[in-house]
Amino acid sequence: MAQRKENIVMFPLMAQGHTIPFLxxxxxxENTNRYTITFVNTPSNLKKLKSSLPQNSSIHLREIPFDGIAHDLPPCTENSDSLPFHLFPNFFESTLSFKPHFRKLINGLIDEQNGHKPVCIIADMFFAWSAEIAQEYGIFNALFVGGGSFGFACFYSLWLNLPHRDSDEFLLPDFPEASRIHVTQMTKFLRLADGSDSLSVFFQKVLPQWMNADGILFNTVEELDKIGLMYFSRKLGRPVWPVGSLLLSTGSRAGAGKEYGISTELCKNWLDTKPCNSVIYVSFGSQNTIAASQMMQLAMALEACGKNFIWVVKPPLGFDMNSEFRANEWLPEGFEERIKDSGQGLVVQKWAPQVEILSHKSISAFLSHCGWNSVLEALSHRVPIIG
Structure with missing residues (x-):
């Protein structure tokens, strides 16, 4: 008789930067052959995710209901990708509505297994409320942070020590190792936060709840990130484990919920025509873009430098990220035609097969927003990063 495999329940935030490391x-x-995995998310996210699983995968995808409209989000919104920045407070607050549905889901899983409980619940860093449910059923609960511990130590401290308006530079009272923080390093939300705005209320409710978890996992390695790991160990008094670096294979990365603006085959064929270490890859992540004026200047610089490039473009700041990219307004006149005719570059709208690009021998450098997934992917393929 085959030995029963223990079940691990995993529930990431509905965002590309969270889903990729969770997957x-x-x-x-799953590859340890010791566990079954129940992967929880909303219906449309699981539908997109299904194509990323290997054909022989036994990961179970489990739906959890979500009503974005009830939280003033656009119809059919089930993830943060391409969500306007002003709606992020609504999005984060909406995730609190998962709690009763997740409790019901865990109860159902236990019933299906004739009273046998999952061995562990691994929940997103923003789903710290999951610890309460895990404790109700006597299940080990870990929070998983898909990024590096130093960056999130700054994030954690900044949101719990509001406001930050007295000076342009300041020290974090509980994280002096971070040195001085300048206001230009903070997001607009942080610069305006005073503790009473909706995003402050959310983070100041959720982040202290990390102390209720049985442990915290980070997608990092201790040799690179010891200071941040020490901060959380000191701050939370809970075990903190670096479990990285976790990266999807090229095949799995492609299906993590995205439809590319260029086929992997076409992209590879173009790269194959370029000399080794001759192409600059430019991309600013799944939820970031630049101002229209910066976009225009960057286009002019890329063309003038004479280097080969692949540039992933999205509508500039202030425009709907889901809207059509208006090259005639945001790029120099005739830019796309010139670089296409000359073979100097590829302009890809919205998404590109990033791992396949970074792993190609013709790539020489990566101009990036330095999101953690992008950093790890570049490091794993020895591609220098320009931040």
Missing amino acids: ALALHL
Whole structure:
């Protein structure tokens, strides 16, 4: 009789930067052949995710209901990708509505297994309320942070020590190792936060609840990130484990919920025509873009430098990220035609097969927003990063 495999329940935030490391961790755990994995998310996200799983994967995808309209989000919104920045407070607040549905889901899983409980619940860093449910059922609960611990130590301290308006530079009272923080390093939300705005209320409710978890996992390695790991160990008094670096394979990365603006084959064929270490890859992540004026200047610089490039473009700041990219307004006149005719560059709208690009021998450098997934992917393929 085959030995029963323990079940691990995993529930990431509905965002590309969170789903990718969660899926990488799920596949890693599955490959140990010791666990079954129940991967929880909303219906449309699971539908997109399904194509990323290997054909022989036994990961179970479990739907949880979500009503974005009830939280003043656009119809059919089930993730943060391409969500306007002013709606992010609504999006984060909406995730609190998962709690009763998740409790019901865990109860159902236990009933299906004739009273046998999952061995562990691994929840997103913003789903710290999951610890209460795990404790109700006597299940080990870990929060998983898909990024590096130093950056999130700054994030954690900044949101719990509001406001930050007295000076342009300041020290974090509980994280002096971070040195001085300048206001230009903070997001607009942080610069305006005073503790009473909706985003402050959310973070000041959720972040202290990390102390209720049985442990915190980070997608990092201790050799690179010891200071941040020490901060959380000191701050939370809970075990803190670096479990990285977790990366999806090229095949799995492609299906993490995105439709590319260029086929992987076409992209590879173009790169194959370029000399080794001759192409600059430019991309600013799944939820970031630049101002229209910066976009125009960057286009002019890329063309003038004479280097080959692949540039992933999205509508500039202030425009709907889901809207059509208006090259005639945001790029120099005739730019796309010139670089296409000359073979100097590829302009890709919205999404590109990033891992396949970074792993190609013709790539020489990566101009990036330095999101953690992008950093790890670049490091794993030895591609220098320009931040």
